[in-house]
Amino acid sequence: MKDRQYFIDWIRVIAFGILIFYHSGMFFVDWGWLVRNNKTVDGLQTWMNLVNPWRLSLLFFISGVGVRFALKSRTGIDFFGDRSKKLLLPLVFGMLVVVPPQIYFKRLQMHTFSGSYTTFYLQVYDFFACKKGGLNWQHLWFVIYLWVFSLIALPLFLWLKKKSFTFFNLENSISSFFKILLFALPLSIIYWTLKQRWDITNNLVSDWYNFTLSFLFFIYGYFFAIQAFSWVIIEKYRKAFLLIGLSALVLIKVYIAILGCPNDDFLPTLLLHDFFRMLFIWCIILAICGFAKYYLNFSNTFVKYANQAVYPFYIIHQTITVTIGYYIADLEMSVGVKYSILVVGTFGVTFLIYHFLILPFRVMRLLFGIMKTSKSAEMKDYSTTLTRTNIKA
Numbered sequence: 001m002k003d004r005q006y007f008i009d010w011i012r013v014i015a016f017g018i019l020i021f022y023h024s025g026m027f028f029v030d031w032g033w034l035v036r037n038n039k040t041v042d043g044l045q046t047w048m049n050l051v052n053p054w055r056l057s058l059l060f061f062i063s064g065v066g067v068r069f070a071l072k073s074r075t076g077i078d079f080f081g082d083r084s085k086k087l088l089l090p091l092v093f094g095m096l097v098v099v100p101p102q103i104y105f106k107r108l109q110m111h112t113f114s115g116s117y118t119t120f121y122l123q124v125y126d127f128f129a130c131k132k133g134g135l136n137w138q139h140l141w142f143v144i145y146l147w148v149f150s151l152i153a154l155p156l157f158l159w160l161k162k163k164s165f166t167f168f169n170l171e172n173s174i175s176s177f178f179k180i181l182l183f184a185l186p187l188s189i190i191y192w193t194l195k196q197r198w199d200i201t202n203n204l205v206s207d208w209y210n211f212t213l214s215f216l217f218f219i220y221g222y223f224f225a226i227q228a229f230s231w232v233i234i235e236k237y238r239k240a241f242l243l244i245g246l247s248a249l250v251l252i253k254v255y256i257a258i259l260g261c262p263n264d265d266f267l268p269t270l271l272l273h274d275f276f277r278m279l280f281i282w283c284i285i286l287a288i289c290g291f292a293k294y295y296l297n298f299s300n301t302f303v304k305y306a307n308q309a310v311y312p313f314y315i316i317h318q319t320i321t322v323t324i325g326y327y328i329a330d331l332e333m334s335v336g337v338k339y340s341i342l343v344v345g346t347f348g349v350t351f352l353i354y355h356f357l358i359l360p361f362r363v364m365r366l367l368f369g370i371m372k373t374s375k376s377a378e379m380k381d382y383s384t385t386l387t388r389t390n391i392k393a
Contacts, residue, residue: 010296024342064221141202187278238290245283
């Protein structure tokens with residue numbers, strides 16, 4: 001028996017690592033990203049569509065789990081103070097220092113700006129010119145959403161913290177399995193009622209579909225974290241969750257092939273499509289958690305280092321990807337070579353910045369949200385609780 005469990009650390013590291021591979025792929029598809037290769041790759045878009053529906057939902061789910069760990073030994077005021085320091089300070093720093101180069105290279109490639117970066121940077125302080133290159137958060141929208149979610153959900157989380165109830169049980173695990181599947185229903189209702197009316201904008205104020213769905217995944221993460229038996233059920237039925245998720249994906253593809261893209265003409269088929277889509281996302285997240293608990297419940301030097309590094313990596317990585325992408329966009333190279341340059345270059349340069357310019361300096365650690373207490377330390381008490389319910393799945 002281990003005195004701690006590390007599978008959630010691994011999920012967090014893997015989930016953030018996927019972003020680098022995904023954002024490198026954005027360089028080659030026609031999705032209106034910051035910079036674009038001189039040739040797009042249609043086949044790559046197909047594979048990215050398999051990851052796109054669940055990648056951010058997984059991050060919000062794991063973030064909700066992390067809140068449970070953070071609240072284990074903190075009051076609500078202490079938690080909110082720590083969360084504000086960890087999220088808002090890096091957000092402001094990122095908007096002023098990390099994000100502007102992304103807009104600069106975007107405008108250079110679009111030929112809407114031709115001056116030096118110094119000249120461009122003066123426009124950063126134009127708060128009303130986001131589309132022209134002013135102050136905005138780009139990929140750091142995740143950070144401000146996470147802060148708002150923490151603020152809104154804190155009363156609920158504190159209330160749940162005081163309660164003692166068991167929603168999942170081992171004595172009737174098959175019943176708990178179906179209970180977990182039913183969590184896809186609220187997700188499908190959100191998709192059905194909001195997706196067609198609200199495009200994903202990441203602007204916080206008119207992004208109701210993305211906001212509501214992400215918020216619910218955030219709450220799900222906390223709820224599952226306070227139900228220790230839920231992880232045992234997820235591990236036990238990990239293969240079933242994966243099979244159901246992939247089956248739902250196949251049904252979606254068959255639906256579109258036969259009936260075309262969903263519309264409002266026939267409500268039953270529309271509802272069915274929306275449910276299968278959310279079932280796919282939910283089951284893939286559950287499968288990832290289940291397989292991680294089964295195979296990755298161990299620690300090593302890499303995961304200890306990477307678990308602390310993922311947040312600074314997240315803040316920095318897109319700027320590195322955009323910068324490299326701008327300079328290789330028009331070079332005559334194969335897509336494979338360019339993609340490799342983006343991935344290896346982003347990981348490599350981001351690592352060098354983190355290891356040599358951030359980690360050794362207290363001020364830089366503060367600006368990038370590295371607190372004195374690591375994520376692993378926050379999980380210590382809860383991980384001990386998990387081991388008491390850890391059975392062979």
